[in-house]
Amino acid sequence: MPEITGELGSFEKIGVVVGETTHSEFYFAIEDTKTPQIWDYVVVRSKEVVDGTEKDVLVLGQIVAITSYSPGLSEYTPYPVAEKLKDAEIIEPRNFAQVKVLGFTVGGKVLMPRRTIYPGTDVYLAPDDVLSQVYSYPDEEGLFIGHLITRPRVKVQLTIRGFRRHLAILAQTGAGKSYTAGVLLEELYDKGATVIVLDPHADYVFISQSKDGKRILPRVDVFRTRESTGRYTKEDIGHMETFEIKFSDLSPDEIFTITGIRDEWLNIQKAVRDAVKELKNEKPGRYTVEDLINKLESMDSNDSLRAIKYIEKLKGLKVFGEVTTPIENLLKPQHISVMDLSGLSDHVADYIAYKILSEVYYQREHGKYKYPVFVLVEEAHRFIPKKENTLSKRIAKRIAAEGRKFGVFLILLTQRPQKIDQDVLSQCNSQIIMRMTNPEDQKAVRASAEQVSEDLLNDLPGLNVGEAVIVGEMTKMPVMVKIRERKTKEGGADIDIVTRLSEALKEAKEYEESKDEIIREEIKEIRDILDM
Numbered sequence: 385m386p387e388i389t390g391e392l393g394s395f396e397k398i399g400v401v402v403g404e405t406t407h408s409e410f411y412f413a414i415e416d417t418k419t420p421q422i423w424d425y426v427v428v429r430s431k432e433v434v435d436g437t438e439k440d441v442l443v444l445g446q447i448v449a450i451t452s453y454s455p456g457l458s459e460y461t462p463y464p465v466a467e468k469l470k471d472a473e474i475i476e477p478r479n480f481a482q483v484k485v486l487g488f489t490v491g492g493k494v495l496m497p498r499r500t501i502y503p504g505t506d507v508y509l510a511p512d513d514v515l516s517q518v519y520s521y522p523d524e525e526g527l528f529i530g531h532l533i534t535r536p537r538v539k540v541q542l543t544i545r546g547f548r549r550h551l552a553i554l555a556q557t558g559a560g561k562s563y564t565a566g567v568l569l570e571e572l573y574d575k576g577a578t579v580i581v582l583d584p585h586a587d588y589v590f591i592s593q594s595k596d597g598k599r600i601l602p603r604v605d606v607f608r609t610r611e612s613t614g615r616y617t618k619e620d621i622g623h624m625e626t627f628e629i630k631f632s633d634l635s636p637d638e639i640f641t642i643t644g645i646r647d648e649w650l651n652i653q654k655a656v657r658d659a660v661k662e663l664k665n666e667k668p669g670r671y672t673v674e675d676l677i678n679k680l681e682s683m684d685s686n687d688s689l690r691a692i693k694y695i696e697k698l699k700g701l702k703v704f705g706e707v708t709t710p711i712e713n714l715l716k717p718q719h720i721s722v723m724d725l726s727g728l729s730d731h732v733a734d735y736i737a738y739k740i741l742s743e744v745y746y747q748r749e750h751g752k753y754k755y756p757v758f759v760l761v762e763e764a765h766r767f768i769p770k771k772e773n774t775l776s777k778r779i780a781k782r783i784a785a786e787g788r789k790f791g792v793f794l795i796l797l798t799q800r801p802q803k804i805d806q807d808v809l810s811q812c813n814s815q816i817i818m819r820m821t822n823p824e825d826q827k828a829v830r831a832s833a834e835q836v837s838e839d840l841l842n843d844l845p846g847l848n849v850g851e852a853v854i855v856g857e858m859t860k861m862p863v864m865v866k867i868r869e870r871k872t873k874e875g876g877a878d879i880d881i882v883t884r885l886s887e888a889l890k891e892a893k894e895y896e897e898s899k900d901e902i903i904r905e906e907i908k909e910i911r912d913i914l915d916m
């Protein structure tokens with residue numbers, strides 16, 4: 385915010401502070417000719433002690449409620465009296481607004497006032513340039529996410545430094561989570577980030593393309609397993625890489641984790657270890673799941689036969705191939721790797737997520753990949769559920785708790801905040817929250833983020849598609865944003881029902897007409913035969 389000198393002459397005055405005030409909230413009487421909107425921003429002058437010196441500061445606040453009343457017209461005024469007062473033009477409506485204080489900035493930092501805003505203080509509409517300064521960051525760290533809902537001219541940036549921990553994007557289905565994540569991916573790409581996307585619905589497979597299908601982000605790869613059927617064809621997506629794992633590259637410990645062979649089942653574990661050891665000698669680097677099962681069968685002990693029951697599970701994991709896709713293929717500077725998990729069963733998708741998360745964590749923990757890695761997890765409640773245990777949950781919890789030390793940052797998307805592991809959710813110190821009407825989901829969001837006030841939760845059902853409230857370390861102050869338009873093509877956009885139904889009608893009509901035509905031709909043929 386600008387340094388304060390003299391009067392705020394160029395600012396538009398809209399009222400005067402009235403009633404009881406505190407450091408975090410005040411009311412103001414609105415000037416008769418002014419019509420501010422709810423959620424709009426106001427500024428007031430105040431004095432605060434900063435670093436031991438008293439300073440003039442401009443405190444920014446947001447209007448959270450506007451009330452209108454007429455002293456002569458109470459809710460008990462009978463209709464005839466109301467009509468008479470109206471005809472006599474003595475209604476004299478009064479408007480007042482409630483303001484939540486957002487803070488004041490000093491040297492780029494936001495501080496909360498310690499003093500109350502005194503009654504009688506003038507209230508001004510916050511000018512666009514003041515707001516632009518508050519919600520922007522230096523070029524190298526700013527992620528341009530959208531514009532203020534109440535001020536379409538004011539750009540809002542988030543800071544990439546806010547990824548000191550993790551980010552959650554929370555909203556009910558159709559509110560615009562994937563679209564917003566797409567905007568964030570574009571911005572992260574521009575900043576040179578290494579991003580991996582775990583994509584169960586193929587929502588991001590077109591992220592390299594502009595809306596008209598041109599390749600605009602060259603450093604994007606889409607991965608798919610060999611047997612995956614997927615939501616889109618290879619032709620739709622264009623370039624596609626294969627993700628596979630060579631079975632003989634798995635260590636016995638990995639086999640135990642995947643199949644659920646527990647640590648305390650020492651004899652079963654020993655049988656598997658022995659079988660793997662023998663196979664490594666007999667068929668180095670080229671044995672399969674079937675080979676392991678045959679080997680255990682041939683060992684013919686109680687433990688080896690019990691092990692088979694668990695090893696059989698691996699047959700359903702259709703990710704084993706000739707080679708293991710090196711993690712280096714996914715981890716590159718300024719690069720987005722989209723792992724298309726569409727068309728795979730939950731178990732297979734979970735295994736791949738586990739494998740990728742574990743590899744990424746290992747690479748960073750051991751300094752093998754030198755840049756921070758951002759992992760976007762769509763449908764995060766499927767991989768990191770509150771109640772069930774999945775393969776990916778344990779490693780995701782570890783990354784949530786410790787990933788920031790090694791520069792692995794999660795971006796979690798879910799439409800069911802109440803269904804995701806609550807420890808992981810509370811490790812997300814920034815949240816992009818969009819329309820949400822389910823009270824249980826709202827409660828889960830409330831519990832996970834201290835900056836989410838009751839007021840804010842009440843507002844969530846009122847947000848439109850593509851509008852978001854952003855809180856946490858990625859923004860200086862909580863902010864309500866209309867997410868900007870994407871440059872890239874969406875994968876999971878809602879289908880246009882009206883257009884698709886009229887196409888269906890056309891196809892049905894053409895079919896009926898062709899049927900009539902065939903019948904007419906058949907009748908004609910019969911007549912010709914009879915006439916002969």
Ligand SMILES: Nc1ncnc2c1ncn2[C@@H]1O[C@H](COP(=O)(O)OP(=O)(O)OP(=O)(O)O)[C@@H](O)[C@H]1O
Binds near residue numbers: 560868877
């Ligand atoms: N900021 C925006 N600007 C324009 N259109 C948007 C915006 N956000 C979302 N939409 C549109 O709204 C629809 C739903 O968006 P999106 O698929 O991102 O929702 P979602 O919350 O991810 O839903 P789901 O949970 O079902 O995946 C899409 O058709 C998308 O194009």
